[in-house]
Amino acid sequence: MLSALSRARFDGRLHHVSSVAVAGDYADTFTEAMFQEGQDLPHAYHRSKFESEKLVRESKVDYRIYRPSSVVGDSKTGAMDRIDGVYYSFGAIKKLAYALPGWVRLPVPRIRGRFNLVPVDYVADAMVHIAFSDTDARVFHLVDPKPPPFVKMADMFVAAAGGPRLGPAVDIAKMPGAKKTGALMSMPPSVRELRDAFVSDLGLPTQGLGAMNIKVRLEDGNTQAALAGSGISCPPLRTYAKTLYRYYEDHLDPMKQRPARYRRELGGKVVLVTGASRGIGLATAHMAAEAGAEVLLVARDAAKLEAVAQEIRAAGGRAHAHATDLSSFDAIDALADAVLAQYGGVDVLIHNAARSIRRPISASLDRFHDYERTMALNYFAPVRLTLRLLPSLRERGGTISHVLTMGVLMPAPYFAAYLATKGALDAFGDSLMAELQHEGIHVSSVYLPLVKTEMMAPVEEYAGRSDVMTPRRAATMILDGVVDRRRRVMTGMGAYFAFSNRVMPATTSRILNLLERAFPLDDTPSEFPLEKAFITNAIGGSPV
Ligand SMILES: NC(=O)c1ccc[n+]([C@@H]2O[C@H](COP(=O)([O-])OP(=O)(O)OC[C@H]3O[C@@H](n4cnc5c(N)ncnc54)[C@H](OP(=O)(O)O)[C@@H]3O)[C@@H](O)[C@H]2O)c1
Secondary structure, three states: HHHHHOOOOOOEEEEEOHHHHHOOOOEEEEEOOOOOOOOOOOOOHHHHHHHHHHHHHOOOOEEEEEEEOOOEEEOOOOOOOOOOHHHHHHHHHHHHHHOOOOOOEEEEEOOOOOOOOOEEEHHHHHHHHHHHHOOOOEEEEEEOOOOOOHHHHHHHHHHHHOOOOOEEEEOOOOOOOOHHHHHHHHOOOHHHHHHHHHHHOOOOOOOHHHHOOOOOOOOOOOHHHEEEEEEEOOOHHOOOOHHHHHHHHHHHOHHHHHHHHHHHHHHOEEEEEEEEOOOOHHHHHHHHOOOOEEEEEEOOOOOHHHHHHHHHHOOOOEEEEEEEEOHHHHHOOOOHHHHHHHHOOEEEEEEEEOOOOOOOHHHHOOHHHHHHHHHHHHHHHHHHHHHHHHHHHHHOOOOEEEEEEEHOOOOOOOOOOHHHHHEEEEEHHHHHHHHHHHHOOOOEEEEEEOOOOOOOOOHHHOOOOOOOOOOOHHHHHHHHHHOOOOOEEHHHHHHHHHHHHHHHHHHHHHHHHHHHHOOOOOOOOOOOOHHHHHHHHHOOOOOO
């Protein structure tokens, strides 16, 4: 552009939109007069903005340079067209708001610094005004002149989401051992992998972190002088943080864009779903096929499977039925051979087929076969199939989904045989990740709550339960885990159970034992009829 202007002997004024990213990692006050201060430019974004501003400055054209800070949506409507900067944290904020109510106060590490956000309407209004104003200044910072401290900013967004209040801030630097930890943090690349995993646990993207500078203070004297008397000013974040968050929830939340996300990640992939003839597996197979995956359907009932395959094909998808009894090792081997021969392997392996048994241990004294048959289908079958397909999964950097139950996080009474199999599969997944994660293999463990399928149908006391999930919703938990490569997928209640079981194991065991005595399965009367009535009324059925 600059050479074209020069060839055309352009003698007007070039208005160049740069960014405060030119300040790189500068950790003091950065004025509009400053440019090359010896600052490091650790991120490609810093370098690209710095280099382009440099070209403009070194050219012979007359210029005005505008340097906005991190631009967010419109302060009046919240409108924004992409997820960038602070918006990346909104997913984690939403999780936090889901897990903890507004009256909780959450201690947070003290983070000194300010992240400068500026609404797009202020940037646009200010730029237009300055472009036509008579001033000798050439560089203008379009920033919030009084940005809130970092933790205060986070608190505003968390409050907007209805989550806990953040604070008090804890000074980690003053805690014993902090110095040693500091030295450790500078030890690449293993620590970097760890940091990235931690950031991804929070639901934040790992790329782009390096572009964030919260130490720099941005001075905007030229802008303030040019805007004097215009009525244009940057509104304080507290007046529009909620508007930004609301807009994100309504329009930008990636969870609302599932079809596109699924298409991007699953289109053209070979996805094998066991237990695909009904229930959760059926819903998962349909959803994966809608996203453009080639779906391999596995279950025993050949006619049902063929009907599902035809339904998917009729809707324009690709599906193949592979009727297999997964409780037979020979049949599993034959399935693996057929898959390798016909498709060369799979990209995604969803271990969903399972059987559940609800029977007290004391009523199982002569029923060892219950333990054997649940183990055969729920544990040995997925392990055997995974072992057979592992080389192809390694080649493709594939994903394995283990469809587990919330009962693994808080083992309830009456499901000893079933829960042990799911716990075993969970442990196998942990080992797989520990051994193969660096090769690109991913295991996603999904801890489902009660889902309305044939599996729960025999239990009359579950019929009125208010917390039952639909198979389609369960399928989105499974596929979210696959496409977002999430290590563990659970509901807010599941996360709460996992937490309390870890922190208060004795109390948790006792609560579950009290439940067993309140809701006995045989003819003995309930030891706690009042509590039983209260719980039944509250959740619409039996919790166990
Ligand atoms: N429903 C719930 O409340 C709930 C809660 C938490 C977790 N889960 C988990 O979610 C998964 C799916 O459950 P669901 O409720 O959808 O179960 P479901 O309705 O009973 O369906 C089970 C599926 O597995 C297949 N299957 C059963 N035995 C098989 C065998 N020997 N070989 C091959 N396929 C076999 C069945 O087809 P065929 O009969 O044709 O073989 C069917 O497609 C399971 O892993 C379950 O543990 C369910």
